[in-house]
Amino acid sequence: MNDDELLDDLGAAMRARASVPPGFLAAGRAAFAWRTVDAELAALAFDSAETGGVLSGTRADDAALRALTFATATLTVELEVGEDGLLGQLVPPQTGEVRVERRDGPPVTVTADDVGWFVVRPVPAGLVRLHVTAAEGGTVVTPWTTL
Amino acid sequence: MIATVRDDPTVVDLVGRARDGDQEAWEAIVERYATLVWSVCRRHGLSGPDADDVNAAVWLRLVENLGALREPAALAGWLRTTTRRECLAVLRGRRRQIPVEDQDLGDEVDAASDEWLLREERHIALREAFDGLSERCRELLSLLFADPPLEYKEISARLGMKIGAIGPNRQRCLERLRGSPGLAALLAASGNRTDRR
Numbered sequence: 001m002n003d004d005e006l007l008d009d010l011g012a013a014m015r016a017r018a019s020v021p022p023g024f025l026a027a028g029r030a031a032f033a034w035r036t037v038d039a040e041l042a043a044l045a046f047d048s049a050e051t052g053g054v055l056s057g058t059r060a061d062d063a064a065l066r067a068l069t070f071a072t073a074t075l076t077v078e079l080e081v082g083e084d085g086l087l088g089q090l091v092p093p094q095t096g097e098v099r100v101e102r103r104d105g106p107p108v109t110v111t112a113d114d115v116g117w118f119v120v121r122p123v124p125a126g127l128v129r130l131h132v133t134a135a136e137g138g139t140v141v142t143p144w145t146t147l
Numbered sequence: 148m149i150a151t152v153r154d155d156p157t158v159v160d161l162v163g164r165a166r167d168g169d170q171e172a173w174e175a176i177v178e179r180y181a182t183l184v185w186s187v188c189r190r191h192g193l194s195g196p197d198a199d200d201v202n203a204a205v206w207l208r209l210v211e212n213l214g215a216l217r218e219p220a221a222l223a224g225w226l227r228t229t230t231r232r233e234c235l236a237v238l239r240g241r242r243r244q245i246p247v248e249d250q251d252l253g254d255e256v257d258a259a260s261d262e263w264l265l266r267e268e269r270h271i272a273l274r275e276a277f278d279g280l281s282e283r284c285r286e287l288l289s290l291l292f293a294d295p296p297l298e299y300k301e302i303s304a305r306l307g308m309k310i311g312a313i314g315p316n317r318q319r320c321l322e323r324l325r326g327s328p329g330l331a332a333l334l335a336a337s338g339n340r341t342d343r344r
Contacts, residue, residue, distance in 0.1 A: 001334060003321050010277060010324070011292030013270035020185045024202050028177035028184075031206035032170055041211055103203060127204055129211075144207045146236070 034101075039131060039141035042070035042077065068145070070130075075137030077130060081147050086123045088130075090116035096134035103127040103144070123147055157275075157329060162219035176222075177206065179275070183223060183267045184230050191234035201233040208233075223268050269333050276327030284320035291317060 064080035093116035164172035
């Protein structure tokens with residue numbers, strides 16, 4: 001690369017930086033506040049939105065709009081997005097505290113009952129993740145997801 | 148396979164420190180790569196609130212994956228792929244009736260895409276090298292790459308530098324730019340690539 005090419009390329013690089021919306025940097029910096037060190041990151045094991053829809057007939061009375069499964073080695077979190085709420089199940093069944101964290105708002109905390117069942121109403125909007133402190137399965141956090 | 152900065156010590160160090168909770172290192176990562184995220188958004192035709200959503204999601208994903216990044220030196224590629232996915236999710240949401248297969252997903256590993264990533268990485272290195280120059284060099288080079296271009300007479304007047312001194316100073320400042328460690332490694336890599344063709 002000769003001097004003229006280098007200067008052209010430098011100009012392009014500097015103009016690209018100048019074109020970035022200021023909000024981009026602010027949002028990027030702010031994301032670090034969501035760093036979690038006390039929980040294991042669960043992997044997305046299933047998402048009906050990626051496989052082309054929820055299997056019909058799995059739940060006769062309450063048709064889910066979307067089903068998701070998150071898992072670590074010790075705990076699985078099954079979610080169903082329904083019309084009026086987010087239904088969840090901890091597997092294996094156990095009690096726990098489920099904190100629904102939202103990028104754009106305060107968290108909502110619900111309790112999983114002794115068969116691992118929990119409900120969040122209404123369905124939280126925007127980017128959310130679940131921070132689950134399970135009685136036996138440890139502390140787990142799901143990846144950020146738009147439900 | 149096209150050479151990228153696999154051995155870039157800066158990014159490996161920054162990721163390591165951010166992993167340990169160093170906010171400054173995190174901010175340095177954001178400053179370094181925000182342009183790349185924006186550039187991917189633009190390539191997908193996204194701006195405004197849609198691009199803001201993509202951007203926010205990308206950085207949240209990087210925070211959650213800091214500990215899981217297998218190859219911190221390849222962060223640019225990871226960010227490109229992640230941003231691309233988030234862009235496609237936004238586009239999918241907009242056009243829910245269109246199956247994913249029918250959308251123009253491109254080919255992530257095609258040559259044009261590698262070329263693009265290489266250019267983004269070079270731009271990152273160029274900006275860092277530029278930031279490390281003396282104020283005098285930064286002023287001079289900024290006037291030299293201005294768009295539309297300025298005449299030497301104008302540059303001379305603005306900097307109080309003789310017209311005859313602009314050429315030699317330009318050369319000296321570009322030489323310093325080339326000598327910055329991150330950029331030197333990249334230019335060498337792209338030079339080798341050209342040689343192989």
